Amino acid sequence: MAGNFLTSQQIASLVEAIQSAEEHSTGEIRVHIDSNSDNDSAKTAFRVFEELCMGKTTERNAVLFHVNFERKYLTIIGDTGIHEKVRQSYWDHLHDYITSEFAKGNYYKALKSAILETGLELKKHFPVTGENPNQLSNEITFS
Numbered sequence: 001m002a003g004n005f006l007t008s009q010q011i012a013s014l015v016e017a018i019q020s021a022e023e024h025s026t027g028e029i030r031v032h033i034d035s036n037s038d039n040d041s042a043k044t045a046f047r048v049f050e051e052l053c054m055g056k057t058t059e060r061n062a063v064l065f066h067v068n069f070e071r072k073y074l075t076i077i078g079d080t081g082i083h084e085k086v087r088q089s090y091w092d093h094l095h096d097y098i099t100s101e102f103a104k105g106n107y108y109k110a111l112k113s114a115i116l117e118t119g120l121e122l123k124k125h126f127p128v129t130g131e132n133p134n135q136l137s138n139e140i141t142f143s
Contacts, residue, residue, distance in 0.1 A: 021119025
């Protein structure tokens with residue numbers, strides 16, 4: 001689990017942040033906390049992206065924050081729809097912010113801020129124009 005890094009209240013609050021971030025966009029955001037000692041974290045993140053069916057959203061606008069606190073590793077994966085809009089520099093900036101906050105021990109603050117900022121980008125590029133079904137669960141997943 002999130003162990004020494006996030007409390008159960010903070011995890012619940014992050015789920016609420018995801019709900020809020022997705023409210024005005026058709027985009028989807030997931031957070032996966034990985035406690036396994038896999039050596040290839042990027043490969044693991046892509047596997048998790050697939051396992052969570054994140055590549056199956058209507059507009060290909062899902063974003064995964066894959067975190068391994070113990071290994072101090074973060075991968076952000078934006079599906080093709082959102083990646084085409086924001087480009088790699090956006091993800092690099094977000095990654096740098098999160099990892100700098102993680103280095104200070106601000107795990108909750110960093111993830112919440114990143115989720116909400118991602119929501120603003122999704123709203124900008126994928127605003128709700130009609131019904132907005134939640135295509136993916138908002139729960140934080142763990143392995």
